[in-house]
Amino acid sequence: MKHNVALSFADGNTLFFKAGHNDLLMDAALRHGVTLPIDCREGVCGTCKGLCESGQYEIEYADEEALTGQEAEQRYVLSCQTRIQSDSTFYYDFASSLCNQTDQPGSLKRTATITGLQDASADSTLLALTLAADQTTLNFLPGQYANLHIPGTELTRAYSFAIGPQVSGELQQLTFLIRKLPNGQMGKYLHQARVGDTLELEGPFGTFYLREPDKPMYFIAGGTGLSAFLAMLDVLKEQPESVSYPIRLYYGVNRLEDLCEQHRLDAYRTQLPDFDWTPVVSNPASNWQGSTGYIQEHLPLATLRDAPFDMYLCGPPPMIDAVTHWCADHHLDNGKLYSEKFTAPVS
Numbered sequence: 001m002k003h004n005v006a007l008s009f010a011d012g013n014t015l016f017f018k019a020g021h022n023d024l025l026m027d028a029a030l031r032h033g034v035t036l037p038i039d040c041r042e043g044v045c046g047t048c049k050g051l052c053e054s055g056q057y058e059i060e061y062a063d064e065e066a067l068t069g070q071e072a073e074q075r076y077v078l079s080c081q082t083r084i085q086s087d088s089t090f091y092y093d094f095a096s097s098l099c100n101q102t103d104q105p106g107s108l109k110r111t112a113t114i115t116g117l118q119d120a121s122a123d124s125t126l127l128a129l130t131l132a133a134d135q136t137t138l139n140f141l142p143g144q145y146a147n148l149h150i151p152g153t154e155l156t157r158a159y160s161f162a163i164g165p166q167v168s169g170e171l172q173q174l175t176f177l178i179r180k181l182p183n184g185q186m187g188k189y190l191h192q193a194r195v196g197d198t199l200e201l202e203g204p205f206g207t208f209y210l211r212e213p214d215k216p217m218y219f220i221a222g223g224t225g226l227s228a229f230l231a232m233l234d235v236l237k238e239q240p241e242s243v244s245y246p247i248r249l250y251y252g253v254n255r256l257e258d259l260c261e262q263h264r265l266d267a268y269r270t271q272l273p274d275f276d277w278t279p280v281v282s283n284p285a286s287n288w289q290g291s292t293g294y295i296q297e298h299l300p301l302a303t304l305r306d307a308p309f310d311m312y313l314c315g316p317p318p319m320i321d322a323v324t325h326w327c328a329d330h331h332l333d334n335g336k337l338y339s340e341k342f343t344a345p346v347s
């Protein structure tokens, strides 16, 4: 038995194909040349999330961080875990152009050399990489991420690009802002990594990326979740004439010494027409004069209620969940939320 499946996208494109009964949505789409964005393939990362607008399906497995119970009730699905049971239509909140990135197997892999290792805060490092001269340029959208292989292991870890694409020179530079967990595999590697070491990476991945800046934008960063916003702000500062709405970044950290890249954030204030940022420190030293507590306690509710807005959230899942619930509790239906949760890896 064959079912008619339609996939529609945020750019208005709709793609059609036929799928067998019980086919995995991701596989059926791929057989018809539609490469839905995926990463873990195990129902854990949430990269492949879409919305079933009509039809019957079964979900094999969904980690709560990838698909919350509430999202499941609203008929959101993970394409890598969705088995088609009838004619159906699915909606994806990203442009259809993201569906052809992986059509050449292996085309996402790159080799790079470490060209910089710099402490960015008490517990995070800015890792600068330069792609080898024979590697093709890595095109990515600001907000997307790459999987970095940890040398000497079989492990990979996901990191958001922390500078915009193509910003400097002939050899492509990439930067990642990485929190060094004391017992983390990547954390341990970074303690012994040296400039000149070689790293393999794969990407870009993800559907968290900067949309058309046609409304006020709120960037909500938790810890090294700042990285994705640094890439977005890099891109926006290259085209300031296209940014006619305010951009406000709220940057939450545990301690004052966890704040990163403050000079860069201050510089965006002069490089962009209407940008400002607010650090929010949950456990500050006693002499801290700035905002304390949690980010949602500092969001401008009256302004948010006033007009449509885009809100981007990136960082630890509890922070993203707290702000998302806050928006729902205050019925901020005029806002569109995009999020990237820094979930722990599968292995």
Ligand SMILES: Cc1cc2nc3c(=O)[nH]c(=O)nc-3n(C[C@H](O)[C@H](O)[C@H](O)COP(=O)(O)OP(=O)(O)OC[C@H]3O[C@@H](n4cnc5c(N)ncnc54)[C@H](O)[C@@H]3O)c2cc1C
Pocket (backbone or CB within 6 Å): 045, 145, 157, 158, 159, 160, 161, 176, 177, 178, 179, 180, 181, 183, 184, 185, 186, 187, 188, 206, 224, 225, 227, 228, 316, 340, 341, 342, 343, 344, 345
């Ligand atoms: C799409 C995506 C993008 C990401 N982008 C970034 C980024 O730009 N910068 C960044 O620093 N991280 C980012 N992360 C998180 C990153 O991939 C790793 O999970 C993190 O760096 C830990 O890796 P590790 O090898 O050091 O620790 P692991 O060896 O994986 O973990 C060691 C221990 O720490 C726990 N642990 C894992 N993650 C956390 C955490 N966040 N907080 C507390 N405990 C934890 C584990 O459960 C384990 O017990 C991203 C994650 C995703 C899914």
Ligand code: FES
Pocket (backbone or CB within 6 Å): 037, 038, 039, 040, 041, 042, 043, 044, 045, 046, 047, 048, 049, 066, 078, 079, 080, 081
């Ligand atoms: S690719 Fe489907 S949840 Fe990760």
